[in-house]
Amino acid sequence: MAKRSKKYQEAAELVDRSKAYDAEEAVTLLKETAKANFDETVEAAFRLGVDPKKADQQIRGAMVLPNGTGKTQRVLVFAKGDKATEAENAGADYVGEQDLIGKINQGWFDFDVVVATPDMMAEVGKLGRILGPRGLMPNPKTGTVTFEIEKAVNEIKAGKVEYRVDKSANIHVPLGKISFDNQKLVENFEAIADTLMKAKPQASKGVYMRKASITSTMGPGIRVDVSGYRS
Secondary structure (H helix, E strand, O other): OOOOOHHHHHHHOOOOOOOOEOHHHHHHHHHHHOOOOOOOEEEEEEEEOOOOOOHHHOOEEEEEOOOOOOOOOOEEEEOOOHHHHHHHHHOOOEEEOHHHHHHHHOOOOOOOEEEEOHHHHHHHHHHHHHHHHHOOOOOHHHOOEOOOHHHHHHHHHHOEEEEEOOOOOEEEEEEEEOOOOHHHHHHHHHHHHHHHHHOOOOOOOOOOEEEEEEEEOOOOOEEEOOHHHOO
16 A cells, blocks of 8 residues: 555544545535645545446436536537537637547547537547547537537536446546635535436436545545435
């Protein structure tokens, strides 16, 4: 096990690992444990009662956080004609077709999110081996394969985040920055929890929302009480 820094150890001592804090308490404690000298990213982790190996229990989607993420996403759009113009007018950082495909094949990744119109997916699909492992492949389930380009770009710029259950039945989602007001972080957490509850598969049995925690980039995890979401 890697040796933790003195700052981390001091922060960890403030957290009662046997306790699940309510969201407001957890965020207040999070601020106390954030010791880094930069604006740390805050992340939430949820443990769900699903079997990710089963197709009918896969959970994947996207949502716009009510208070954004604190980060401006660089958006690349694959589109042509009027849809390319729409993307440019909406504020996409990069818009193109074969030119951008060629740059990516050469190792260029100066972007955070990729959006594509459906008629471009035959060509964009050829980048699957490159974009897929990086989580950048456009997907209809996350709203990144669409003809509604203006809406897609605006939502991403406003703080849209994607979520996807991993093989251990966990979902990790960014909540914002440590500099956010406490209430904004709480609202973002609750919005994510509500969204995940709505995404509960019918095939899920027993307790669905099992555990949750929040953490800052350099800080310890803090358990959050999600008993109110259990069903």
